[in-house]
Amino acid sequence: MVRTGYTLPVFAVAAAKAALVYLLKNTGSKLSVTIDLLPEIAEITIQQVANLDTSSALGVTLSDPGDNLDLTRNTPIWALVKLVQRQEEDLVLEGGEGLGKTTTGDAAIYQYARRIFAANLSPLIPEDKTAVVQIILPEGRQLAQRTSNEAFGILEGLALLGTSGISKPLSAADQLEEFRVSLRSKVEECPNLIFCIGSNGYSVAQRLSIPDAAIIMTGNWLGALLVEAGLFKAESVLLIGYQGKLIKLAGGIFNTSSHIADGKLEIISAAVVQVGGDLEAVKAVLNSKTADAAYLKLVELNLAESVFGYLAEKISQKSTAYVQKYADASLKVGTILFDRKGEIICQDVCAGELLMVNG
Numbered sequence: 001m002v003r004t005g006y007t008l009p010v011f012a013v014a015a016a017k018a019a020l021v022y023l024l025k026n027t028g029s030k031l032s033v034t035i036d037l038l039p040e041i042a043e044i045t046i047q048q049v050a051n052l053d054t055s056s057a058l059g060v061t062l063s064d065p066g067d068n069l070d071l072t073r074n075t076p077i078w079a080l081v082k083l084v085q086r087q088e089e090d091l092v093l094e095g096g097e098g099l100g101k102t103t104t105g106d107a108a109i110y111q112y113a114r115r116i117f118a119a120n121l122s123p124l125i126p127e128d129k130t131a132v133v134q135i136i137l138p139e140g141r142q143l144a145q146r147t148s149n150e151a152f153g154i155l156e157g158l159a160l161l162g163t164s165g166i167s168k169p170l171s172a173a174d175q176l177e178e179f180r181v182s183l184r185s186k187v188e189e190c191p192n193l194i195f196c197i198g199s200n201g202y203s204v205a206q207r208l209s210i211p212d213a214a215i216i217m218t219g220n221w222l223g224a225l226l227v228e229a230g231l232f233k234a235e236s237v238l239l240i241g242y243q244g245k246l247i248k249l250a251g252g253i254f255n256t257s258s259h260i261a262d263g264k265l266e267i268i269s270a271a272v273v274q275v276g277g278d279l280e281a282v283k284a285v286l287n288s289k290t291a292d293a294a295y296l297k298l299v300e301l302n303l304a305e306s307v308f309g310y311l312a313e314k315i316s317q318k319s320t321a322y323v324q325k326y327a328d329a330s331l332k333v334g335t336i337l338f339d340r341k342g343e344i345i346c347q348d349v350c351a352g353e354l355l356m357v358n359g
Helices: 008-025 111-124 140-144 172-187 198-207 222-231 243-251 264-274 279-286 291-300 304-327 349-358
Strands: 032-036 041-045 048-053 056-062 076-085 091-095 129-136 192-196 215-217 236-242 332-338 344-347
Touching: 008 032, 008 041, 008 048, 008 056, 008 076, 008 111, 008 129, 032 111, 041 056, 091 111, 111 129, 172 192, 172 215, 172 222, 192 198, 192 222, 192 349, 198 215, 198 236, 198 332, 222 236, 222 304, 236 243, 236 304, 236 349, 243 264, 243 291, 243 304, 243 332, 264 279, 264 291, 264 304, 279 291, 291 304, 304 332, 304 344, 304 349, 332 349, 344 349
Parallel strands: 091 129, 192 215, 192 236, 236 332
Antiparallel strands: 032 041, 048 056, 056 076, 076 129, 332 344
16 A cells, blocks of 8 residues: 655644744653644654754754655755744744755745644744744755756755645546546636646746635646536636646647657647748757757747747647537636746736736
8 A cells, every 4th residue: 555645845844843842842852743734634753853052943854755756755854943032923934055945035935835834833932932944954955956946946955845735646547536626626716727737837826926726736637627627617727837848738739748649849840830930940949859949949040939929829729629629618728838947938818817817
């Protein structure tokens, strides 16, 4: 039987809670702490906790993602907690060594992580104090070199990112069913949905200040989930994805897994022809090794804006037609494409309208 685990933010919160409790009660080291994951409850093992001085303490945990193939397995997470005189906020979160930074220099601690920090620490903080929590990932900078974090705007380390505290090893069918369950529960309260392909799409959605209540993680199953949205009477879907994945929809490929189909360069090449590009531009795209290289080549040729603008419109049109065909439902679809650095390169007109709806 496969074993579930927890995501990185959970262990950071656990280390911080252990340090704060130890600091307040000045008791012997505690072997575990209870964490409210909103709504689940988790019991997290604490490796070490100790006072550093009369106003600060350090808690240490080890990441355990369960049976998932996760490079953060057994990586240490440190939380340095210091109580200071009350400031404007009761809880201040800081990034230490190994915790990544966004391109604006902020600590890469995202909404869900901040919510569970507040839920678990704020009730414990004395009214006249502010808890300053610095998260340190001693192996974070090294581990980040084995991820695509930097390409998506997370620099110098790992991020506390995600929409859930539970880390579940799932089969493809199980994962699709989980996404479907999420969609069915959210569409009742939020008929205007945001589809994000993977954590990088989620990161872009966060930067756009899109509320978690509207976000559906899709993996590669865009077609199945678009149809599900239509069947469950969603009003609209805004697609947010890396261009090298999402442009497959412009070619009628609605499962974006590379094991199913590719055709990225051919789809971009066809778009070059549609916007009036010449044969040399088509050859340049087809000779590119990746979709990102093709995009950069089109930037050089001053064709990127028109080509990817055309593709964004095509993705939305194809998606609307797909839902009409398989769900017999009318669904408004908009598209936002971003590059390997997580920078938005284009969006169609409908995407702008849907951002305003979800703003």
